[in-house]
Amino acid sequence: MNMVNNKMSEAIESRQKDWWRGAVIYQIYPRSFQDSNGDGIGDLLGIAQRLPHVASLGVDAIWISPFFTSPMKDFGYDVSDYCDVDPMFGSLADFDVLIQTAHKLGLKVMIDLVLSHTSDQHAWFQQSRSNKTNDKADWYVWADAKPDGTPPNNWLSIFGGSAWQWDARREQYYLHNFLVSQPDLNFHCPDVQASLLDVAKFWLDRGVDGFRLDTINFYVHDQQLRSNPPLAPELRNATIAPSVNPYNHQEHLYDKNRPENFAFLRKLRAVMEPYGAAAVGEVGDAQRGLEIMGEYTAGDDLMHMCYAFELLSGERPTAQFVSEVFDHVDRVASEGWACWAFSNHDVVRHTSRWDLTPAAQRLFTTMLLCLPGSVCLYQGEELGLPEAEVGFDDLQDPYGIEFWPEFKGRDGCRTPMVWEKSNQSGGFTTGQPWLPVSHDHVNRSVAVQENDPTALVHHYRRAIAFRRSHAALVRGAHDAVQAEGSILYFTRTEGDEVIFCAFNLSAEPAVMDMPAGTWHDIGLELGSAPVAPDGKLHLGPWQPSLKLKA
Structure with missing residues (x-):
């Protein structure tokens, strides 16, 4: 016990x-x-x-x-x-x-x-930019200019322009992948x-x-x-x-x-x-x-x-x-x-x-x-x-x-x-x-x-x-996620629970064959389509079909 x-x-x-x-x-x-x-x-x-x-x-x-x-x-x-x-x-x-x-x-x-990255107003950056010898001098990504004064490389900021900003205090560039006011931290520093x-x-x-x-x-x-x-x-x-x-x-x-x-x-x-x-x-x-x-x-x-x-x-x-x-x-x-x-x-x-x-x-x-x-x-x-x-x-x-x-x-x-x-x-x-x-x-x-x-x-x-309410949907495995015309379908499995999921991603009706086996209708509260008398799935526009394997 x-x-x-x-x-x-x-x-x-x-x-x-x-x-x-x-x-x-x-x-x-x-x-x-x-x-x-x-x-x-x-x-x-x-x-x-x-x-x-x-x-x-x-x-x-x-x-x-x-x-x-x-x-x-x-x-x-x-x-x-x-x-x-x-x-x-x-x-x-x-x-x-x-x-x-x-x-x-x-x-x-x-x-x-x-x-x-941090703000340029973070105390770490304020100290880092003060000179090249302080305790946090290498906490951010600093680099010398090229001989012609341009940035050290071609890296760009997501917010537009160069990812490098000149700092007159240190006479170096610092890296900012985003705004100029968001200097990047140096993760090479322990x-x-x-x-x-x-x-x-x-x-x-x-x-x-x-x-x-x-x-x-x-x-x-x-x-x-x-x-x-x-x-x-x-x-x-x-x-x-x-x-x-x-x-x-x-x-x-x-x-x-x-x-x-x-x-x-x-x-x-x-x-x-x-x-x-x-x-x-x-x-x-x-x-x-x-x-x-x-x-x-x-x-x-x-x-x-x-x-x-x-x-x-x-x-x-x-x-x-x-x-x-x-x-x-x-x-x-x-x-x-x-x-x-x-x-x-x-x-x-x-x-x-x-x-x-x-x-x-x-x-x-x-x-x-x-x-x-x-x-x-x-x-x-x-x-x-x-x-x-x-x-x-x-x-x-x-x-x-x-x-x-x-x-x-x-x-x-x-x-x-x-x-x-x-x-x-x-x-x-x-x-x-x-x-x-x-x-x-x-x-x-x-x-x-x-x-x-x-x-x-x-x-x-x-x-x-x-x-x-279905463990298979929370953490279950899945087979191949497949498309048949406008229908997306796959199966989720956790232990003995097997759930078939199909979705008509279209404003037009669609039809597909059900996989072999005995399936029970679930998800009716979500508009799930039942299997038709001909054994096929007839999905209306923007309709799902959800089934639990017997």
Whole structure:
């Protein structure tokens, strides 16, 4: 009996440790979630106030975008103090309230760690730039100019222009892969790595359950500072940077994706292990993203998951496209673990990006929650919010200001969450919101949809509940993800549970043969099509079919 009990305890402990496998993670952009003090900017207590809504969706965890002390030139992704809360978001005590509230509601808390670079106002950089001999002189990536005074190589910034900025104090260039005000840390310096591991431990001790790791493949640069080769025009795409950005013209072999990164990732995983914490790494690479995902999540000593960009595509995914993505994953990342998303704080909301009808919104939601891997949902996605129109005079995003009007930036997906029709700000704030709130969004608010049994928010709840009720969908294996015309189909298996999933990614009816065997209808609450008398699957426009093998 003791042996049986021990085995059961080990199984429960393993499931608890692997809570991230197949988890549904809800992303919160703190500036735009809920303002608790009327200053027009969301904050930590506002997040705590609205967490019951998030928990009601049935998700497993929340991911909170950066709230650290920052000059906010890139809205928190330029950190000036890793171990404190920016006053606009509250205090460390407020963060403790948020953690306690989330845990009482059964939600894990993941926070966004930006380790590849800091703000130029961080004390580390202020000391590093003061001279070439101080204790932190090598904490950032410094390099001498070429004899003609130009930068040391051809590396480009994602935000436009050279990735090198001249500093008159040291009479050297420093590297910035993003804004000029975001100098890159030097991961070849052991003290830098040790300090960043201390940052992770600080937040783990405070109760966080994991991290979303921003630009994880940018951590380490080539020590020889070799220039990147050009990228053939036919290989360019706008997955990471807009098409108007010359960043897409290079093959980024030396400014990121360096093999030395593995040693640091193993150290970070070792820090996280005693806490049962998990990490999802954002891989920013337009050509090798899936390969890097496979490399960074293989085995049990690197990262747990990596955030995949393929379903953040500009064009609406077809069955053939999704099939090709998963075929690629199976070839280069079969031992890895992906985290899939349709929307986030950096891309046009998928309802607008893919021009989805309400029926298509439901179908893609159901499909996402049946795919192998974990899932990230972005705040307001459950309401079907479209991209908001933000005029140039209201723009806050430096990316959009730089490339306007060909690229309008990221403000359209960052406008405030809408909770009710009580005011023009949708209940987000009693003051003037930092970005304008779309009137169309207010009409889709949480309160409006809660009172409409046909609203999209209820479909999200049903789809998440369906996923959670079937172990095969949470962590099960999958066979080949295949396409037959407009139908995407695959089978998920965990133990004795086998589930067949088919999705008609089209506005036209479609027909396919069912695989051999006896199958029971499930997922009827999600609009699942039954098998017809002729033994075939007849799928209506944007209709799924979900079956459990007898």
